[in-house]
Amino acid sequence: MRMPFKFGAVTMTDLSVVFVQVRFDLPDGRSVEGVGSSVLSPMWFDKSADRSYEQKQHGLLRSIALASAGYREAEADNGYGLHQLVQPAVRAQCEAALTSSFGVAMIDGALVDGLCRAYGTSLHAGLRDDLFGFGAVPWLPPRPVNRIALRHTVGLTDPLVAADVTTPLSDGLPQTLTEVIREYGVTHFKVKISNDVPANLERLQGIQSVLVDEIGEGYRLVLDGNEQFADMAGFTDLLDGMRGDSELRHLFDRVLWFEQPVEREAALAEAVDPDLAKPIILDESDGTDETVSRALQLGYAGVSAKNCKGVFRTLHSRRVLAEWEAEHGGPAILAAEDLTHPGVHALQQDTAVIAALGIEHAERNGHHYVRGLSFLPEAEQAAALRDFPSLYERTADGLVRLRIDGGYISTQEICERGYGGEPLLDLDALESLDPSCPPC
Structure with missing residues (x-):
């Protein structure tokens, strides 16, 4: 990573990406392959103090092994039917709910990828035609959105202005919040907050100052x-502090929602005050398909959609939220969030889901904390640039990176075919992992 990313009690300084390939036979006798992918982020999935980083990472890999065994043994007529059988079975074998989701999510993604490739269709068309067995999708837009506003992440230690920089990166990419806005034209942001109320208020004032100076009202x-x-x-203490701070009124009025302020177990133990000034959604608490219904009953406004939780989890959440809206009125939130995906597979698959569902803005930060696609072999960088010219660009110094125009990223090519556009991937060049490890 080109710079550390601090969120909550975690500071990321490097990251690994895992790929899962599946092979399966279709009813017509054809054998097909698909790939699912995600960043490994053990300290986000499992924040328990009694397990080490290594144990948490092993838990994620173990969840893949459990899911793999479950999918081999399960019998169903379609991909979603398999998911419904395997997801609770894997959950029963893992201590951490969110960790148990990971392996299922990876194989779900690979199944969807393989089916889209086999039938020469896109994710959106596959949903419309019920290729995956998910059933009717009356809430699916007629077509995917062709661009998404990028919601830029501001980590807890990210510099806001030049004076905050202690170690200049000088790598041709923006480092401060001010530089990010000027370089990419972003107007949507995801700001990390801590449990230190005075420190939060002070930092939010600094962020507001930058946003007002660089963007104004919008x-x-x-x-x-x-x-x-x-x-x-x-958390209410922070809300009260923000509302009581006249200098933060401009920023507070533009807050769309708060995400997962309370520890994951505690968040589902009490109802949300209906008089809170802003909606609250769940992220880390969303460890099973059933969580979204429980969250709505408690007064939460919605949940996050993340590649690492799985495409079927996202689709299930969208269905439940749509039904809730129809019954209770008012918008329910399905928030598109990132897990520091730098590209190419996980980024494109996740973005394809967001575009298919018509979500208009999404958190994206892998391009900021990682230096473009420089970690990929040159052939894969060139293929990304060739096959997805509206999504990637080459800078003057030769770096292939995400193309951000006026704060937006294009979804054009990734929605035309396959699950995220079928990017080039040399699996033989990757390290093979042994998922046999301590229980998750």
């Missing part, structure tokens, strides 16, 4: 607590 933001508060009462 910015929007989400505030993400990453489970930093033990209970809702502690």
Whole structure:
């Protein structure tokens, strides 16, 4: 990573990406392959103090092994039917709910990828035609959105202005929030917050100053607590502090929602005060397909959609939220969030889901904390640039990176075919992992 990324109690300084390939036979006798992918982020999936980083990473790999065994043994007529059988079975064998989702999510993604490739269709068309067995999707837009507003992440230690920089990167990419806005034209933001209320208020004032100076009135933001508060009462102290600070009124009025302020278990133990000034959604608490219904009953406004939770989890959440809206009125939120995906596979598959569902803005930060696609072999960088010219660009110094125009990323090519556009991947060049490890 080109710079550390601090969120909650975690600071990321490097990252690994895992790929899962599946082979399966179709009813017509054809054998097909598909690939699912995600960043391995053990400290986000499992924040328990009694397990080490290595144990948490092993848990993620173990969840893949459990899911793989489950999918081999399960019998169903379609991909979603398999998911419904395997997801609870894997959950029963893992201590951490979110960790149990990971392996299922990877194989779900690979199945969807393989089916799209086999039938020469896109994710959106596959959903419309019920290729995956998910059933009717009356809430699916007629067509995917052709661009998505990028919601830029502001980590807890990210510099806001030049004076905050202690170690200049000088790598041709923006480092400060000010530089990001000027370089990419972004107007949507996801700001990480801590449980230190005075420190939060001071930092938010600095962020507001930058946003007002660089953008004016037209910015929007989400505030993400990453489970930093033990209970809702502690979080309410921050809300009261923000509302009581006249200097933060401009920013507070533009907050769309708060994300997961309370620890994941505690968040589902009490109802949300209906009089809170802003909606709250869940992220880390969303460890099973059933969580979204429980969240809505408790007064949460919605949940996050993430590649690492799986395409079927996202689709299920969208269905439940649509039904809730129809019954109770008012918008329910399916928030498109990132897991520091730098590209290519996971980024494109996740973005294809977001575009298919018509979500208009999404958190994207892999391009900021990682230096473009420089970690990929040159052949894969060139293929990304060739096959997805509206999504990637080559800078003057030769770096292939995400193309961000006026704060937006294009979804054009990734929605035309396959699950995210079928990017080139040399699996033989990757390290093979042994998933046999301690229980998750």
